[in-house]
Amino acid sequence: MGLIYAQLLKNIDPPKENQVVLIAKDEERKNQLKQKNLGIVELINSREISESSIVLLAVKPQDFNVVGQALKGRIKPDALVISIMAGINISTIQNSLSHQWIVRAMPNAPALYGKGITVFCHSIDLSLKNIKLAEQFLGLTGKTIKTTKEELLDSVTAISGSGPAYFFYLTLQMKNAAINLGMDEDMAEILVRETLIGSAEMVANNQTMLSELINTIASKGGTTEAALSYFSLAEFDKIILNGLEKATFRSKELAQK
16 A cells, blocks of 8 residues: 555656655565665665654554564654554554554555545544644545544444455455356456446446436336345345454554554
8 A cells, every 4th residue: 555655646746756665564565566666665764754744553553563663753743644554543553653643544545546435534633734744645645534533433444445355355245156157257257346346436427316316217026126125134234244343353453553
């Protein structure tokens, strides 16, 4: 996700040679990032960090202890730190970095195409200027929502952060079902992919509630109603809820670790 932001920043007009600084954890990763030609690539002990106005924490939560120790006391006092790590709360980041000004955000994978949704919250007393800066930065990848309830970010992670995978999983199961119903794999793949894409367009271009969109397709006594009735009897809604609860709990676990 950090590379996505780097790519988008690089494309801002007018481009600047030193606009993007990527920090790698070791020489191997540094060489990999250099090949992507996204900007300057330095190791974590680089002076570039101490000179940066925005520091993006885009590492795996389990790697933050090492990264936090390496960055502690090296960030400019007035710099804005933006974290997109799942589960690591603002107070933990503040204590680990000895830095006050933190934005915690949860983007999702469609950010790659500028169609992402990011929910974010910020540390107490963060200036309006830095809040606007965070909104502008995070908005490079799509829409943003600001919340004052940091505890919601665990469920945001479960809903929108992990959400694309759920849609892909359902699409895959529909493809498998189509094959079982007699279609060849190529036809099944095209059919379910285009159905997913078209359905997303319907949602994007309608202001009606999702329940109303369902009703536009599910006529009384028809084929759609037959499937939806079975989903209801099988308590499909509880399966979804239980899965999202598992994801939310896992996000909380990451914070505790």
